[in-house]
Amino acid sequence: xxxxxxxxxxxxxxxxxxxxxxxxxxxxxxxxxxxxxxxxxxxxxxxxxxxxxxxxxxxxxxxxxxxxxxxxxxxxxxxxxxxxxxxxxxxxxxxxxxxxxxxxxxxxxxxxxxxxxxxxxxxxxxxxxxxxxxxxxxxxxxxxxxxxxxxxxxxxxxxxxxxxxxxxxxxxxxxxxxxxxxxxxxxxxxxxxxxxxxxxxxxxxxxxxxxxxxxxxxxxxxxxxxxxxxxxxxxxxxxxxxxxxx
Numbered sequence: 340x341x342x343x344x345x346x347x348x349x350x351x352x353x354x355x356x357x358x359x360x361x362x363x364x365x366x367x368x369x370x371x372x373x374x375x376x377x378x379x380x381x382x383x384x385x386x387x388x389x390x391x392x393x394x395x396x397x398x399x400x401x402x403x404x405x406x407x408x409x410x411x412x413x414x415x416x417x418x419x420x421x422x423x424x425x426x427x428x429x430x431x432x433x434x435x436x437x438x439x440x441x442x443x444x445x446x447x448x449x450x451x452x453x454x455x456x457x458x459x460x461x462x463x464x465x466x467x468x469x470x471x472x473x474x475x476x477x478x479x480x481x482x483x484x485x486x487x488x489x490x491x492x493x494x495x496x497x498x499x500x501x502x503x504x505x506x507x508x509x510x511x512x513x514x515x516x517x518x519x520x521x522x523x524x525x526x527x528x529x530x531x532x533x534x535x536x537x538x539x540x541x542x543x544x545x546x547x548x549x550x551x552x553x554x555x556x557x558x559x560x561x562x563x564x565x566x567x568x569x570x571x572x573x574x575x576x577x578x579x580x581x582x583x584x585x
């Protein structure tokens with residue numbers, strides 16, 4: 340019998356955050372709902388990321404997910420590509436690692452999936468990857484480490500492979516940035532968050548989630564050596580790129 344993926348139980352995000360942001364057990368339990376209600380066009384973004392990853396996946400190479408959290412990004416690829424590839428989820432939060440390992444328990448036993456505790460500020464997985472994903476991950480890494488991480492991703496990418504980057508971004512100017520944020524927060528209210536929850540989360544994330552401009556993110560990719568770079572999704576203050584190694 341083939342191992343099956345255990346989908347984590349759904350939980351509603353009704354947290355009112357206090358203190359500095361942490362990816363603790365409470366956040367891990369409601370993370371799927373939090374993302375779906377906080378990021379505009381979230382399901383579309385996830386579908387596009389998965390479709391592009393499948394396009395660039397090369398047989399007998401690794402698929403790497405940096406900041407895998409509960410393993411949502413890997414889930415779609417394991418289901419579609421199966422044993423043609425091996426899958427590595429990198430994560431630093433212990434509660435998230437626990438949830439991901441529970442989810443992929445059967446595949447971890449067969450050696451197809453590896454959920455690894457690793458801090459990207461000090462280490463990088465030594466694998467031959469055709470696809471590396473960083474979905475809403477680098478924004479939580481101090482800016483001074485980001486170029487080195489993207490460089491490591493480039494060095495670990497097979498020729499013809501791709502790096503897929505999704506980030507919260509700053510607008511090109513203060514007025515447009517404020518406009519994007521205004522509409523973004525309105526959508527969070529429409530999705531059931533109270534003004535108190537929104538404000539407490541904003542204060543909690545200050546200095547923890549540090550976005551940069553779309554242009555700066557593209558420069559990180561180009562400086563690492565990627566030459567074919569394009570933005571394939573943008574909604575308000577969120578954007579996604581695919582960068583191919585030639």
